[in-house]
Amino acid sequence: MTTPVYIRIKQSINTDHLSTIRLGDIARITGSRRYETVLPNMVVHKVKADDQNIVVIDGFMIIEQVLSKFPQVEVELLGPTQCVVHIEKHKKQPSxxxxxxxxxxxxxxxxxxxxxxxxxxxxxxxxxxxxxxxxxxxxxxxxxxxxxxxxxxxxxxxxxxxxxxxxxxxxxxxxxxxxxxxxxxxxxxxxxxxxxxxxxxxxxx
Known part of the structure; x- marks a missing residue:
């Protein structure tokens, strides 16, 4: 029997350079208590050195990653279908x-x-x-x-x-x-x- 999990993706977030983006960083998750504690810690993307200022995480990618680890989960996406990640590289203090x-x-x-x-x-x-x-x-x-x-x-x-x-x-x-x-x-x-x-x-x- 499938267990429904509801994921509401944020439209955009800011993150540091070379950071690890977890599902809990880009979305709110509700459903079974078992998955509410596990899914937020799931890594969805690692910012690499060749990534530019913006990375787009698509909802389809999230569904694929969740189902690959938890096949019994029925994923329902709410709200935006993509999250735009703004990568904040080292900034100089303005003069x-x-x-x-x-x-x-x-x-x-x-x-x-x-x-x-x-x-x-x-x-x-x-x-x-x-x-x-x-x-x-x-x-x-x-x-x-x-x-x-x-x-x-x-x-x-x-x-x-x-x-x-x-x-x-x-x-x-x-x-x-x-x-x-x-x-x-x-x-x-x-x-x-x-x-x-x-x-x-x-x-x-």
Whole structure:
């Protein structure tokens, strides 16, 4: 009598260079208690020196390995059918000078973008007309409007991105985090198709 085992594969994981990847690292397993303790320790891949930055572990490979050791098990895959393994090789600590240079470039670029936008929409003349409408006086630099507007612009950007350095204001992800998450999801799906050795072997046959 076959024993059902349910495996839910993670979409992606990060691992160190030349590490051993076990089934418990890339999936959650449930079913018979006997297999819940044995299957997580089963080795599914050993990262070799010639492996590049990404390795795709296909669900079909997992089923083959499980059935070769436990023929009486009925494997049910849940969720994604591949796991994208990102291999983190030895990273150098980023240079403080490089980080400072990038920060200055981004700051200047953002400032130029904001100034050019304000110039295109004639923000200065709008504020002058607003000052004239409220006070009846013409003034070249209505600072009582311009200063709060500038402060509000900065505060609005901080609230929009929901970050002040490492501090978050609430649990809601920022638009930048959502875009990065969507990009990572698309990248993992692309890699799962293009770098999947099982799919390549099926295409060759």
């Amino acid at each position: 403080l000078l490089l980080i400072s240079g990038i920060w200055v470039l981004l700051f200047i670029g953002a400032a130029m973008a904001i100034m050019n936008f304000h110039y295109d929409v004639s923000m200065e003349s709008v504020q002058q007309k607003l000052h004239f409408m409220l006070t009846g006086e013409e003034k070249e630099h209505p600072l009582w409007i311009q200063v709060p507007y500038s402060l509000g612009l900065g505060i609005g950007m901080i609230l929009f991105f929901n970050h002040w350095f490492q501090k978050r204001f609430n649990e809601e992800p920022s638009p930048m985090e959502v875009e990065i998450f969507n990009y990572q999801q698309d990248l993992d799906r692309y890699v799962a198709v293009k770098e999947n050795k099982v799919e390549k072997q099926d295409a060759d046959h």
